[in-house]
Amino acid sequence: TRFTVEEEAAADDAEQSTRDPDEILGLRQDFRHFKVYTIDGEGTHDIDDGLSVEKLLNADDGTEKMRYWVHIADADRWAPRDSELFEVAKTRATSVYLPTGSVPMFPESVGNGVMSLRQGHDCCALSLGVELNDDGSINTDSIIVIPSKVQVKYRLTYNQVDEMMDAGVGYFEEWELGAMLTAATKRRALRARNGSSEGRVTTPIPQAELKVVKDDEAEDNISIKLDIEVTHNAGSNQTSIAEVSTAENEHAAPASQAFLLVTEMMIMAGEAIGKWRTKMLLQDADTDTGKDLSISLLKNDLELPFRSQVEPDFRARASEVRTLQNLKETNNGYPHAWYFRRFFKPVKVTKEHKPHFGLGLSCYVQWSSPIRRFGDLQAHTAIKRYLRRKRANKLLRDGSDIPSEIIPIDLGCELPSEGSKSKSIDVIDYKVGQALGGAARFVQRNSIQYWIFEYVRRLVSESADEVSFECVVLGCVDPERLQYVVYAKELGLEHRYLSEMGSLKVGQSIWLKVANVNPRMGLLTLSLASRASGRASRVTAPAA
Numbered sequence: 001t002r003f004t005v006e007e008e009a010a011a012d013d014a015e016q017s018t019r020d021p022d023e024i025l026g027l028r029q030d031f032r033h034f035k036v037y038t039i040d041g042e043g044t045h046d047i048d049d050g051l052s053v054e055k056l057l058n059a060d061d062g063t064e065k066m067r068y069w070v071h072i073a074d075a076d077r078w079a080p081r082d083s084e085l086f087e088v089a090k091t092r093a094t095s096v097y098l099p100t101g102s103v104p105m106f107p108e109s110v111g112n113g114v115m116s117l118r119q120g121h122d123c124c125a126l127s128l129g130v131e132l133n134d135d136g137s138i139n140t141d142s143i144i145v146i147p148s149k150v151q152v153k154y155r156l157t158y159n160q161v162d163e164m165m166d167a168g169v170g171y172f173e174e175w176e177l178g179a180m181l182t183a184a185t186k187r188r189a190l191r192a193r194n195g196s197s198e199g200r201v202t203t204p205i206p207q208a209e210l211k212v213v214k215d216d217e218a219e220d221n222i223s224i225k226l227d228i229e230v231t232h233n234a235g236s237n238q239t240s241i242a243e244v245s246t247a248e249n250e251h252a253a254p255a256s257q258a259f260l261l262v263t264e265m266m267i268m269a270g271e272a273i274g275k276w277r278t279k280m281l282l283q284d285a286d287t288d289t290g291k292d293l294s295i296s297l298l299k300n301d302l303e304l305p306f307r308s309q310v311e312p313d314f315r316a317r318a319s320e321v322r323t324l325q326n327l328k329e330t331n332n333g334y335p336h337a338w339y340f341r342r343f344f345k346p347v348k349v350t351k352e353h354k355p356h357f358g359l360g361l362s363c364y365v366q367w368s369s370p371i372r373r374f375g376d377l378q379a380h381t382a383i384k385r386y387l388r389r390k391r392a393n394k395l396l397r398d399g400s401d402i403p404s405e406i407i408p409i410d411l412g413c414e415l416p417s418e419g420s421k422s423k424s425i426d427v428i429d430y431k432v433g434q435a436l437g438g439a440a441r442f443v444q445r446n447s448i449q450y451w452i453f454e455y456v457r458r459l460v461s462e463s464a465d466e467v468s469f470e471c472v473v474l475g476c477v478d479p480e481r482l483q484y485v486v487y488a489k490e491l492g493l494e495h496r497y498l499s500e501m502g503s504l505k506v507g508q509s510i511w512l513k514v515a516n517v518n519p520r521m522g523l524l525t526l527s528l529a530s531r532a533s534g535r536a537s538r539v540t541a542p543a544a
Contacts, residue, residue, distance in 0.1 A: 003088070003107045006084075007084075007088045007107060008107050008109065010083070010084035010085045010087075010088055010107075011085060011088075011106065011107035011109045011110040012109065013083075013084070013085070014078045014079060014083060014085045014110055014114075015078070015109065015110055015113060015114050017078065019405075020077060020124070021080075021384075021388060021405075021406060021410040022077070022147040022384060022387075022388070024403050024405050024406060025388055025391045025392070025403065025406065026391070027146065027147050027387055027388065027391055028124070028146075028147040028148060028149055029127075029146050029147070029148045029149070030148070030149050031052075031069075031071070031125075031127060031148040031149060031150045032122065032149060032150060032151040034052040034054065034069060034071075034150060035052055035053075035153045035154070035176060036050040036051065036052045036069075036071060036117070036150050036151065036152045036153055036154075037050060037051050037052065037152070037153070037154045037156055037176070037177065038050045038051075038117055038119070038152050038154070038155050038156065039051070039156050039157070039158060039161050039258055039261070039262050040155075040156075040157065040158070041157065041158065042157050042159070045108070045111075045112040045116065046095070046104060046106075046108075046111045046112050046115070046116050046371045046372065047073070047116045047117045047118065047152075047155070048072060048073040048075070048115075048116070048117065048368065048369050048370060048371040048372065049070065049071065049072055049073070049117070049262075049265075049266065049368050049369075050070075050071040050117045050125070050150060050152055051068070051069065051070060051071070051176075051180060051261075051262075051265055052068075052069040052071065052150075052176065053066055053067070053068055053069070053176040053179050053180060054066070054067040054068075054069060054129070055067075056131075065131060066131065066132075066179055066183070067129050067130065067131050067142070068129070068130055068131070068132065068180065068183055068265065068268070069127055069128070069129045070127070070128045070130075070265055070266070070268070070269040070368070071117065071125040071126075071127045071128075071148065071150050072125060072126050072127070072128075072269070072367065072368050072369075072370065072380070073115050073116060073117050073123065073124075073125060073126075073370060073371055074115075074123075074124035074125050074126050074147060074370075074380065075089075075106070075115050075370035075371050075377050075380065076126075076370065076377060076380045076381050076384055077115075077124040077147075078110060078114055078115050078124075079106070079110075079115075079377065080381075080409065080410075081381060081409055081426055082409045085106070085110065086377075088105075088106065088107070089105050089106060089374050089377060090374060090432065090433065092105045092374070092436070093105070093373075093374045093432075093433035093434075093436035093437055093440070094372065094373050094374060094433070094436065094437045094440045095371075095372040095373070096440045096443060096444060097444060098443070098444060098447045098448075099210035099211060099212045099224075099447060099448060099451045100212045100447070100451075101212075104371075104372070105371065105372055105373070105374065106371060111371050115371050116371065117150065117152050118152060118155075119152045119153070119154070119155035120151065120152070121151065121152070122149055122150075122151055123149070123150055123151065123152065124147070124148075124149060125147070125148045125149070125150045126145070126146075126147055126148070126380055126383065126384065127144075127145070127146055127147075127148040127150070128143070128144065128145050128269050128272055128273060128276075129142070129143070129144040130142055130143050130144075130268065130269075130272045132183055132186065132187075135186065135190055136183070136186030136187045136189065136190035137190060138268065138271060138272050138275060140275045140276075140279055141279075143272050143275060143276040143279065145273065145276055145383065145387070146387070147384060147387070154174075156258075158256050158258040158259055158262075159258075160258075161177060161257070161258035161261070162256055162257055162258050164177060165177065165178070165181065165257045165258070177261070180261050180265060181257055181260070181261045183264075183265075183268075184260050184261045184263075184264035184265060185260070185264075187264040187267070187268055188260060188264055190360075191267070191359060191360035191361065192360065193360075194360030194361070195311075195357065195360050196358060196359055196360030196361075197340075197344075197358045197359075197360075198360075199360065200340060201336070201337045201340050202333070203333030203334065203336065203337055204230060204337055205334050205337050205338065205474075205487060205494070206228045206229055206230050206492050207228070207229060207492050208226055208227070208228060208448065208452055208491060208492030208493060209226070209227045209228070209229050209492075210224065210225070210226055210448060210451045210452065210455070211224075211225045211227075212224050212225075212451055213225070219458060224451055224454065224455045224458070226452070226455055226491070226492070228489075228490075228491075228492040229492075230255045250489075266368045267359060267361070267364070269367070269368055270307075270361075270364045270365050270366055270367065270368065271359075271361045271362075271363060271364055273304070273365045273367055273379075273383070274304065274306060274353060274363035274364060274365045275362075275363065277302050277304055277353075277365075278353060278363075280302065280386070281301070281302065284300060284390075295396055295397060296396070296416040296417065296421070296422070297393045297396055297397075297416065298389045298392055298393055298396075298411065298413055298416060298422050299389075299413065299421070299422060299424070300386060300389040300390055300393060301386075302382060302383070302386040303351050303382060303428070303430075304351070304365045304367075304379055304382060304383075305349045305350075305351075305365060305366065305375055305378070305379055305430040306349070306350055306351065306352060306353055306354055306363055306364065306365055307347050307348070307349055307356060307364050307365065307366055308347070308348050308349075308350060308352070308354035308355060308356055308363075308364075309344070309345055309346075309347045309348070309355075309356045309357040309358050309359075310345050310355075310357060311355070311357040312343040312344070312345065312357070314343070317343070320342070320343075323339065324336065324339055324340060324343075327339055327506070327507075330507070332506060332507040334472050334474060334487055334507075335472070335473070335474050335475055335506045335507050338474040338475055338485065338487075338494070339474075339475055344357075344358060345357070349375075349430060349431075349434070351430075365379060366379070367379040367380060367383070373437070374432070374433040374436075374437075375430060375433060375434070375437070378428050378430060378432070379430075381412075381428060382412075382428055385410070385411055385412040388406070388410055388411055389411050389412070389413070392406070392411065396416065402415065402416075408425055409425070409426060412424060412425060412426055412427070412428075413425060446522075449522065450519050450520075450522070451519075452491055452492075452493055453517055453518070453519035453522070453523075453524050454519040455491075456491070456514055456517050456524065457517045457518075457519055459514075460514050460517060466513040466514070466529060466530060467513060467514045468511050468512060468513040468514070468529035469488040469489070469490050469491060469511070469512060469513075469514075469526075470488070470489050470490065470509060470510075470511055471486040471487060471488050471489070471497070471509070471510055471511070471512050471526075472486065472487045472489065472507065472508070472509055473485075473486055473504045473505065473506055473507060473508045473509075473510065474486060474487050474494065474506070475506055476504070476506075477496065481498060482498060482499040482502070482503065482504075483496055483497070483498050483499075484496070484497050484498075484499055484504055485497075486510070486512065486526070488512070488526075495524060495526065497512060497526050500527060500528045501528060510528070511528075511529040512526040512527065512528060512529055513526065513527055513528070513529040513530070514526065515527040
């Protein structure tokens with residue numbers, strides 16, 4: 001997991017690089033006048049997205065309208081495809097986030113440094129600006145994508161933004177936050193109407209968030225903090241969802257307004273970049289219709305990694321749909337959320353512009369985390385190469401030369417020469433890194449399970465009484481063996497349980513005790529508790 005001396009040296013070389021093809025071609029715009037916010041977790045240092053709002057005057061009636069900007073860290077500026085640092089990212093493919101800490105894709109010296117959108121620093125970004133229609137849909141004609149230079153004015157945490165919204169600061173002094181939250185709420189509601197998972201699963205199952213830290217007074221000098229978090233709110237107002245989540249699970253914190261804001265802005269950016277790609281290629285086709293054939297231009301196409309998910313065939317699964325509907329009508333929120341998962345098809349990455357059922361979008365491209373995901377870094381390269389070739393072709397049409405500092409790797413094609421067509425080079429393969437990304441997710445899941453089990457083991461070792469948890473029966477997975485999936489509210493854990501009391505009712509609440517737990521073996525056995533008490537408090541696991 002550690003970086004080699006050579007990899008750290010590559011990061012140092014990148015940090016000192018002054019070469020910027022986008023600056024050379026006059027593409028990089030100065031957006032340092034924007035008030036840019038970054039909103040992340042308290043421990044985040046590789047900050048790869050920032051947000052801002054621009055007020056525009058509507059020429060038709062003089063009213064104001066908003067343009068929402070998403071600024072993504074321009075990692076490609078520091079790790080171009082012919083660099084050693086690019087190879088470092090290619091080898092790792094993704095950052096890995098574990099309860100014990102993160103294993104970054106880039107060395108921290110550069111990932112947390114020049115690549116990151118740091119407060120008070122001039123930072124290179126790839127910026128997307130978009131206007132929304134009244135219903136929250138994207139005005140495709142308004143989409144702007146441009147390399148930029150930004151300066152973050154406010155580095156905020158999710159908790160700070162939630163507090164600012166609750167106090168009203170986000171609607172007055174920092175009105176931009178309120179404007180973005182309003183837009184995000186519209187976007188969430190729009191996607192829910194389009195059939196997104198947030199709209200179909202109105203009561204998501206809260207999940208455990210674990211943090212393992214050094215503690216000299218704890219067992220093995222390590223303490224474990226476990227929190228339960230709601231993932232989304234289906235576009236409902238915050239008061240409503242807080243009441244729902246509290247009723248379902250008193251251990252879960254209500255959905256964060258800040259998390260809704262950031263999530264929807266990133267999803268909006270993913271949809272907008274796909275729509276922009278289609279718009280630009282159509283414009284290019286119109287331009288090519290009347291082009292001067294005597295001028296040798298660069299072939300300019302743009303392939304992006306569209307993430308798509310097909311809609312389930314609900315009509316062919318009528319019996320299961322009736323069960324799903326019954327769960328919803330009988331207010332069995334968690335069982336309904338669990339049962340609905342069987343309908344989801346795997347997400348596929350293709351070059352074709354296709355709908356994403358789970359997101360409720362006509363298209364979606366993942367590109368907002370180039371410091372953390374190799375696929376996103378490759379998408380940045382593709383977008384910037386397209387913009388560079390477009391600028392180069394404009395120069396050629398105007399009778400100007402492409403700057404001599406521009407080399408083929410910057411464009412993804414050979415430079416034009418009289419009498420011959422430019423050929424593509426270094427073609428981007430979006431399949432590279434996908435297998436490693438899957439392996440990383442496997443490691444993350446197993447690490448979370450290990451530390452939840454270790455958290456339980458410590459509770460058991462420190463308790464003179466049995467340790468029991470209130471569980472909700474989500475569903476039956478093996479009727480013959482009476483094996484069920486239950487959800488332990490206090491742990492944010494879904495786990496299998498062999499019933500000792502015959503058939504169980506879906507949605508039923510039962511108390512189960514820890515019969516056996518071995519984190520290293522991945523073993524946790526639950527059995528019927530002798531009484532509905534003795535549950536552990538949700539605090540840091542006790543010291544030895």
